Every structure is written in structure tokens, then in C-alpha cells.
Amino acid sequence: MNEQQIGYRIRQHLNQGLEDLGASRLARLKAAREQALTRQRIAARPLVAWADNVVGRWGGPSSLIPRMLLPMAVLILGLVAINQWRETQVAAEIEEIDAAVLTGDLPLDAYLDKGFDAWLKRSSH
């Protein structure tokens, strides 16, 4: 009989021996198991805390990430603000021109007339 066969046979006997542990031992094992499961539930609760911790670590002073993320966020916000301001300026200029045109003595049709355009060019020379 080789090692594997001995192992297999002994395993069978040992498994049979498990059926006869006695009520008191089984009760004790059950109590231990239930206690362990309670601990698992308690240990599982700090999962949220762990996630918070991870996020906190990302934002914490010791990490490299905030050193990069924060300036990048400021830069992006700055660029967005500049772009917004520029658009506002352009819009204001157009508004001014439109207002000047609308408040002028000449009617709008005059600006659209080809003859008027030619007269303007000639008179400017």
C-alpha cells in the first residue's frame, strides 16, 4: 500500500470519527461559530469607514495625489473662468456695435444696399 492509499484510508476512518463528537462539543463548536459570525458582522461595518479612509488618504497631506490634483483643479477652473470672461467681452463688443447701428440715423436697409456700399467706398477715397 503506497502513501496515497494509506492517506485515503486513514482519511475515511477519520471522517467516520467526526460523526461521533458528542453533543457538548458540538454545542461548543456551534457557539464558537456563532460568535465568529457576529464578529464578522461587526468587522464588516467599518467597510464604510475604510472607504472613507481611502478617500481621506487620497485627500490627505501625505499623498502625492492631492499635490497634483489640487493645482490641476485650480488651473482648469482658472482656464474656464478666463474663457468665460473672454466670451463675455466679445459679446459686449458685439452688443455695442449692434446698439450703435440700431441707434443710428440711417435705416438698416441702407447698410444692405449695394449702392450705398459703393458710395461709402468712393467717398472714403
Next chain:
Amino acid sequence: MIPSDDRIHCGTGRQKEASLASPNELSDFLVSIERRAYKQALFAVRVEENALDIVQDAMLKLAEKYGMKPAEELPMLFQRILQNTIRDFYRRQKVRSMWVTLFSSLSSARNDEESDPLETLGTAAESKGTAGPVESLEQTQVIEYIEKALQQLPPRQRQAFLLRYWEELDVAETAAIMGCSQGSVKTHCSRAAHTLAEALRAKGIQL
């Protein structure tokens, strides 16, 4: 040297594409393992109460530290925790026995409750339950002989043999739990199997 369970890294293929163990999965796992774990601890420490304490400690450690690990990793993790808990018990026992020896040399009347043969007899009788037919009795005796032979094995041989053939771990997993080489596991298993077969043959038991 056996690595501490704080440094457990399961390098087995079992952890691939695994989901986290739910309380039910952990419960099922503990139900499936508890009796074998108790027996393993009992073979090692030989005192029922201590064996139950060891299993309880191992279960608590598993649930607290690794309760949210994938279910596939639980067997390896539990075995490593159990073996480390048994080893810690040996250490504490060694320190305690040193003090007891020192103390008993001063006091001759030592009351050793743990090794009371009457108590052992009582628990053995309790565990047998109802008396069965002759075959059942023979079977019980064979199991007792096997368990006794296992208890008498050197700890490392017993550990390797039980992990390989009772827990059905492969050589690499057993080596990882025992903190030794795969070659050592094979040697321990081979010697253990040989010794067990010899011991049982000497008792007239054919496996």
C-alpha cells in the same frame, strides 16, 4: 519558520475571479470545517478544552480579519490561522510548563486535573453514545487507534499528513501553510504514512 497569519498571502489559483464571502458562506464554511479543525487541534494539544479554545480562537481570527475575503480563500486562510494558533498554544504551554515544573519541585502534592484518567474515560464513554453492533465497535476501536497513532506522530509529520490527506491540500499549499519547502512536506508525509501504517499493523489493523 511558520509565517504569522498577519502576513498571509494566499498565492493559490483559488483567489481568481472570486467574490467576497457573505455571512452565509462563512457560516457554511465554518460548519464544514469545525469538526476536523477540532480534531486537528485535539491531536496536537491532546486536551479537549484547549482544542475547543484553539478552534474558537481560529474562527474568531478568521471572521475578524478575513471575514470579507473571497470564499475560495477561506480554507487556506483558516488552516494557516489554525496551525498558527496551535503553535502559539505550544509556546504558551512551554512557558507555563517551565513555571509548573519549578513550582512542583517545591510542592509535591500537585493536582493535575487535566490528565485525570477518570475524566478521560468519562468523555470517551460519552462520545461513543449508544452501543452499536460488533462492527460498529470495531470501527470505533480502529478510529481510536488511528487517532492515537496520529497523536503520537511528531508534530510536523502530523501537520503535513493531515493537511495533505485530510484537508486535501496540495503539496504547495501545505508547504505555504507550514512555512517549509515542498520537499520537506513530501518527506514529512511519507514518514508519517509509513509510521502510521506500521503502528496500525502492530495492532493487527489492516487499513
